[in-house]
Amino acid sequence: MRRQPINNQIGDYVKQHFTLYIFTIVLFIMGVIYGSIIIQSLSLQQKQEMIGYLSQFFHGLTSNGDTIFSKKIALKQVIFDHLKYLGMIWFLGLSIIGMPLIFILIFMKGFVIGFTVSFLISQLQWKGFVFSFVSILPQNLLIVPAFIIASVAGVAFSLSLVLTRIKRNPYSALTHQPFLSYSFLFIMMGAILVVASGFETYVSPYLMRSVANWFY
Structure with a gap:
């Protein structure tokens, strides 16, 4: 039996889980909206504290004190954070619950992005929009799709475990090809997140520093 080309396999997979993709994307958007709304409920003291952190952040950007050593440490931390989040989704997909x-x-994930962008815009107006555009959007063009794809895969695999439990064969989804395919997809998403981490560590600070110097 001849195997389907990889693009046909991807197309069939997306069609099969189209409803899950729509639901996950809508859920992410809801997180962004809720994060942008919740900023209005912060107390004056909380906003002042966050403004203080923001001022320190801009001061650190404009001082240009980064070194190759600090960049390597930052890169490791960013990669660790992304892969930890991805690993949690992979692990949860192996469980029915x-x-x-x-x-x-x-x-x-959507909540954090919405909250951050909303805070920047509320404090810096159009400058906050520009800063969000260069500091948050670029890497998230890779990060967000990777996490959405991983989330759909995790939910789909979890659903397959439910179906196999109903069929009284609870371990079939965890053996051989289904598990290998599931894990390989997460490895690919991990590779994308590593690339995004490199951009977030080495390119985004340069863009943010350029914008910060332009503002101040």
Whole structure:
């Protein structure tokens, strides 16, 4: 039996899980919206503290004190954070009860982005929009799709475990090809996140510093 070309396999996979993709994307967008709204509920003291952190951040950017050593440390930390989040989704996908937790993780990912962008815009107006555009958008063009794809894969695998449990064969999804395919997809998403981490560590600070110097 001849195997399908890889592009046909990807197309079939997306069609098969199209509803899950729509639901996950909507859930992520809801997280962004909720994060942008919750900023209005912060107390004056909380906003002042965050403004203080923001001022320190801009001061650090304009001082240009980065070294190759500090960049390597930052890169390792960013990669670790992204892969830890990805690993949590992979692990939860191996559990029947992991599905709702995966949805919570993707919602929180959207919440953090929405909260950050909303805070920057609320404090810096159009400057905050420009700063968000150069500091948050570029790497998230890779990060967000990678996490959405991983989340759909995790939920789909968790659902397959439920179906095999109903069929009284609870371990079939964890053996051979399904598990290998599931894990390989996460390895690919991990590679994308490593690339995004490199951009976030080496390119984004340069863009942010350029914008910060332009502002101040």
